[in-house]
Amino acid sequence: MRVTIREPRPADAAAYAEAVIRSAEHIGRWNPVDPDGFHELLRQQGLGLRTFLIIDGESGGIVGKCNVANIARGRFRNATLGYDSYLPHAGTGRMSEGMRLVVDRCFADTREGLGLHRLEINVQPENERSIALAKRLGFRHEGFSPRFLFLNDAWRDHERFALTVEDWPGL
DSSP, X not given: OOEEEEOOOGGGHHHHHHXXXXXXXXXXXXXXXXXXXXXXXXXXXXXXXEEEEEXXXXXXXXXXXXXXXXXXXXXXXXXXXXXXEOTTTTTSSHHHHHHHHHHHHHHOXXXXXXXXXXXXXXXXXXXXXXXXXXXXXXXXXXXXXEEEEEETTEEEEEEEEEEEGGGOTTO
């Protein structure tokens, strides 16, 4: 693997801001661009949200970020993945590698794992690269959700993809 994943640390703030600023045009069409939101992201970490940074093994740079959000326990054991890839690593396959590690961690019952059963990814229909990533990971298309999320000052439609632990070859 060319990447590793880890939880964000306070010392990552400057590198994170640089990655987001450098990638603002790349990610801004789909997600809010907030290079100053790192400390708030750290503050929100807990039972319902876990963030993983995908780190390039050679340069140590931040390849991308994946939020594991809306974590539900009990009989549901479900969460939603949301992700951004950062330049210059976008399009190199590193994000796919990192997301495989994130999905492994989500489904693992180990001490570091989240022990989840099902994951969702919701993607705007025009975001072909993110849809391709969801499909590469084996997520199946489950439906269309009109006006699903309020992003960039408008309610945006999303395609919904899901994967269960039984379908995941990674473990």
